[in-house]
Amino acid sequence: MTFGLAEGRSATSMPPSPSPSPGDRNTLGAVDIVVLVVYFLLILAVGFWSMWRTKRSTVDGYFLAGKSMTWWPVGASLFASNIGSGHFIGLAGSGAAAGIGAIAYEWNGMLFVLLLSWLFLPIYISSGVMTMPEYLQKRFGGRRIQMVIAVLSLVIYIFTKISVDMYAGALFIQLALQWNLYLAVVMLLSITAIYTVAGGLAAVIYTDAAQTAIMLAGALTLMGFSFAEVGGWDALMSGYMNAIPSIRVPNSTCGIPRDDSFHIFRDPVSSDLPWPGVIFGMSIPSMWYWCSDQVIVQRSLSAKTLTHAKGGSLLAAYLKILPFFIIMLPGMISRILYTDDVACVDPEVCQQICGNPVGCSDTAYARLVMELLPTGLRGLMMAVMIAALMSSLTSIFNSASTIFTMDLWKTFRSRASEWELMIVGRVFVLVLVAVSVLWIPIIQASQSGQLFIYIQAISTYLQPPVSIIFITGCFWTRTNEKGAFWGLVVGLLVGCIRMILDFTYPAPLCYEEDDRPGLLKYVHYLYFSTLLSFLTLVLVVGVSLATEEPKAEQVSRLTWFTRFDPVEPKQQVFSVERSTTSLETITSQTNEMEVTGGEQETSNGKTCHHRKDSSSSSSSSVSRSRLVSALYWLCGMERRRKEGDEDPLAPPAPPQASCSLEEKPRLRHVVNVNLMICLSVAIFIIGYWA
Numbered sequence: 001m002t003f004g005l006a007e008g009r010s011a012t013s014m015p016p017s018p019s020p021s022p023g024d025r026n027t028l029g030a031v032d033i034v035v036l037v038v039y040f041l042l043i044l045a046v047g048f049w050s051m052w053r054t055k056r057s058t059v060d061g062y063f064l065a066g067k068s069m070t071w072w073p074v075g076a077s078l079f080a081s082n083i084g085s086g087h088f089i090g091l092a093g094s095g096a097a098a099g100i101g102a103i104a105y106e107w108n109g110m111l112f113v114l115l116l117s118w119l120f121l122p123i124y125i126s127s128g129v130m131t132m133p134e135y136l137q138k139r140f141g142g143r144r145i146q147m148v149i150a151v152l153s154l155v156i157y158i159f160t161k162i163s164v165d166m167y168a169g170a171l172f173i174q175l176a177l178q179w180n181l182y183l184a185v186v187m188l189l190s191i192t193a194i195y196t197v198a199g200g201l202a203a204v205i206y207t208d209a210a211q212t213a214i215m216l217a218g219a220l221t222l223m224g225f226s227f228a229e230v231g232g233w234d235a236l237m238s239g240y241m242n243a244i245p246s247i248r249v250p251n252s253t254c255g256i257p258r259d260d261s262f263h264i265f266r267d268p269v270s271s272d273l274p275w276p277g278v279i280f281g282m283s284i285p286s287m288w289y290w291c292s293d294q295v296i297v298q299r300s301l302s303a304k305t306l307t308h309a310k311g312g313s314l315l316a317a318y319l320k321i322l323p324f325f326i327i328m329l330p331g332m333i334s335r336i337l338y339t340d341d342v343a344c345v346d347p348e349v350c351q352q353i354c355g356n357p358v359g360c361s362d363t364a365y366a367r368l369v370m371e372l373l374p375t376g377l378r379g380l381m382m383a384v385m386i387a388a389l390m391s392s393l394t395s396i397f398n399s400a401s402t403i404f405t406m407d408l409w410k411t412f413r414s415r416a417s418e419w420e421l422m423i424v425g426r427v428f429v430l431v432l433v434a435v436s437v438l439w440i441p442i443i444q445a446s447q448s449g450q451l452f453i454y455i456q457a458i459s460t461y462l463q464p465p466v467s468i469i470f471i472t473g474c475f476w477t478r479t480n481e482k483g484a485f486w487g488l489v490v491g492l493l494v495g496c497i498r499m500i501l502d503f504t505y506p507a508p509l510c511y512e513e514d515d516r517p518g519l520l521k522y523v524h525y526l527y528f529s530t531l532l533s534f535l536t537l538v539l540v541v542g543v544s545l546a547t548e549e550p551k552a553e554q555v556s557r558l559t560w561f562t563r564f565d566p567v568e569p570k571q572q573v574f575s576v577e578r579s580t581t582s583l584e585t586i587t588s589q590t591n592e593m594e595v596t597g598g599e600q601e602t603s604n605g606k607t608c609h610h611r612k613d614s615s616s617s618s619s620s621s622v623s624r625s626r627l628v629s630a631l632y633w634l635c636g637m638e639r640r641r642k643e644g645d646e647d648p649l650a651p652p653a654p655p656q657a658s659c660s661l662e663e664k665p666r667l668r669h670v671v672n673v674n675l676m677i678c679l680s681v682a683i684f685i686i687g688y689w690a
Helices: 030-053 059-063 071-082 085-098 103-127 132-140 144-177 181-198 201-230 233-241 275-281 283-292 294-301 306-319 323-337 347-354 361-372 377-412 418-444 451-475 481-504 525-546 569-580 583-596 614-623 626-634 665-689
Strands: 599-601 607-609
Touching: 030 201, 030 377, 071 201, 071 294, 071 306, 071 377, 085 103, 085 144, 085 323, 085 361, 085 377, 103 132, 103 283, 103 294, 103 306, 103 323, 103 451, 103 665, 132 144, 132 377, 132 451, 132 481, 144 181, 144 294, 144 361, 144 377, 144 418, 144 451, 144 481, 181 418, 201 233, 201 294, 201 323, 201 361, 201 377, 233 323, 275 283, 275 525, 283 294, 283 451, 283 525, 294 306, 294 377, 306 665, 323 361, 347 361, 361 377, 377 418, 451 481, 451 525, 481 525
Parallel strands: none
Antiparallel strands: 599 607
């Protein structure tokens, strides 16, 4: 894939913009540090407040926030989880390098976050699942699809989310404080550690809501300063097309802005984002991210009702309009103001400016912050970047921990206690972070310095087969395990071959000859996404029709057409046991067995032996040090409730509250009207800039 620039334009250039040396570049002052300290205190206060008011020692309480979230924190968390520091760095960088084309990914997301709550979420709720791999296991039976999807999800988190956000946040801190890149990464990880270890999903969601407010306030402020500096909208339109660096490669189009910089739909053959690929090839990966990715779906599942989940999706969709104005356009303004730095094309010059010979467009947003904003506001923007990083990382860590613990570890350790599962989830996060750090150098050298395009390109190689599996599983009752498995495996194999070729033969620079294989040279990655989706669909349908039909229990309450099926007694018992298995339940059973002096099998199948004398156990609990008790509480892993808090013989709560699709008629009409308004706005802005 070639992210080339428009050909045939004149080689005239603007006078070189001043390039301050690192020593002269603005850094954070005392007032900025105070702003950062206030920010951290605010986030810590919100985090601890949410930790105090939530039950983190239950499965639903820790991983699904007790299914008690209302629409506004759900919507804010959806937006904050999606808009990480990689967006601020990458989306602004793509705007600086190639115009507004990449905003199509954002506005495409507006449509699919609505599709989640109106089409996919009712199926997930009726199935009573906690993770997306678990849904596939219940829908198709067996374990192999669940294992493949769980491992693939973790791989995608590393390649396109965790490492990218860490690199982007560290890049910003490096430019602001002149720190070493890897030192900045370590600092960022230490900042997020408290949320990763201590917070359940409720703490993450509430802090996300606070981070969203901070991000919007800071980004809108920088947008105002940027437009004031460049001279308004007309100056942006004309100035961008003339923002040509003074040092260019002779006899080439390097550094010249594209003729179609202000269009989303571009030439279907020679452009960087061909319009048929934008419509079809972009939609399939978006459907995976917004409709079947654990990070996003987990937030919607935490809503107290389906109506609140729909309201959260609507809020997120409206907020998705803003990145064009608060991130991408400022990135384009940065190219105008600092042309020689942001738009450099000579490898030696780029190496001197930002340490990346491929290009420096990813520094566009950070340059604006450090050059335009006065003392105090720079600290606010530093808080914005850290907020973006922390909100996305904590969301990913929580969801990755959920998948690994519930879908992988619990499969191989079916008798593992909940205490063990919580410890394993936290240890896995550390492993995940280490692997992500090792991947950062590859990101730094990839995709012509356009971080956002790197993320989307990787997505199109791995996500289409998964999207097809979820689409056919949710909306075609005839899909069976064999069809889904072979479609998934073959699709992923083909996608991985393309991804390996893409890293083996990177796209040439604008002045180099393109000698890559034809699959890379002539088949754009968005077209490849479309072809891969079609191949997977043909395999799933063909193999499913040629083999046996799925069993009744693999369809009931697991597809769109069967979501209202009555709950079978066997399924009801499983759902209740699954949702109520917790440290508190195990403790209650323990107390009961200590009284009877017997032996009892817990709900997870593990036989526990206990002494008749409960006083010694109580005594050891009391003698436990305050420090250890504090650590247990911090991790949400309290071993014991106060005696009498819960009747161990009380029947478990019925599952209807967690599986109900009922909506109040008045509220349902409100969200449906807003759905029509939101869709109209999305269609209008896409059509206007097409």
